Amino acid sequence: MIDVASLLRRRSEEILGIDISASAVKLVGLGGTAQRPILEYCAKDVLPEGVMVDGAVEQADELSQALRRLVKMSGAKTRNVAVALPASAVITKKITIPADLRDLDLEYQVESEAKQYIPFPIEDVSLDFFELGPSAAVPGSVDVLIAAARRERVEALQDLLEVAGLRPVVVDVRSYATCMALGRVIDLQAKTTPGTLSVLFKLGANSITMQVMRGQDLVYEREQSLGGAQLTQKIANYYGLSIAEAEARKCKGTLAHDYEGRILIPYVDNLVQELGRALQFFFNSTQYNKVNQVLLAGGGALLPGLALAVASQIQVPCTVVNPFEGMALGSKLDRTRIQQEAPAYLGACGLALRRLIK
Secondary structure, eight states, X not given: OOSSOBSSOOOOSOOEEEEEOSSEEEEEXXXXXXXXXXXXXXXXXXXXXXXXXXXXESOHHHHHHHHHHHXXXXXXXXXXXXXXXXXXXXXXXXXXXXXXXXXHHHHHHHHHHHTTTOSSOGGGEEEEEEEEEEOSSSTTEEEEEEEEEEHHHHHHHHHHHHHTTOEEEEEEEHHHHHHHHHHHHHHHOTTOOTTOEEEEEEEOSSOEEEEEEETTEEEEEEEESOOHHHHHHHHHHHHTOOHHHHHHHHHHTOSOTTHIIIIXXXXXXXXXXXXXXXXXXXHHHSSOOOXXXXXXXXXXXXXXXXXXXXXXXXXXXXXXXXXXXXXXXXXXXXXXXXXXXXXXXXXXXXXXXGGTOO
């Protein structure tokens, strides 16, 4: 079994959800209960270009320093953290096994089943499992989700966090963490039914992740190389700025008056076309032919006019996700900043929810 923590299970002690992306590290800390969560900590620290490349850590010292700054900035006292590996680094499989197995027999059965799906030696793997509940297809059995990652990948992440003075107690799968946060928001929507198809486009700096959920079950996921860094590069080229200065001015809204017409609108138009093509690819490759709603998250979701443009193109209601919807906010938090930046914290919020939601 995995010797760092649990890949999938709930933790009762206080933990901080830390999302490490190509452009920033983001932190969320939650208190309260699953029914009445409280946002206690929320912070972000921007990463210099080159720290993360194609999902891999290229400058470990820079990332460790950023993590130290992030926790200090948040004001949190605990050093227990939940982090995530990308879906590409984790093998997941749902299996069905007898419901009456004892703990040791259950672990043995899971490990035996896992060997069929893992293309490398089991001793090189960090393996965990989570019982999903009674099987609808096989009476007297339970469905179990297996998650396996290369041990060296998990240990490298553990070492990085420990150098930053942190204690990793949960290693999650990024897509499942996102679904955890999104599922909670969907559950708050009275109009949503178990069969509702919701499409999430998570717009990052270097990639767009598309996830389709039927109710709260993930049924489809796809990632493509397109993100906000391309817009930043266009700004830098057009105005003769460094990447860092272009990003700062984009976020602050201090670019010249011709920015909207020359750069932003053409970029948004192209982005909307790409999202439409991604959705059409989903229809062509699955049994589905329509969706009920489109949701946007990530830093790119904050682009002016994007949600309206997507709704117009796809002809489906489109909204920007606020993962903190329905949460009480701690008195020390900057409410204005959190409202403005909320869509960027979806992943970190999902990781923090591991403390509250099974």
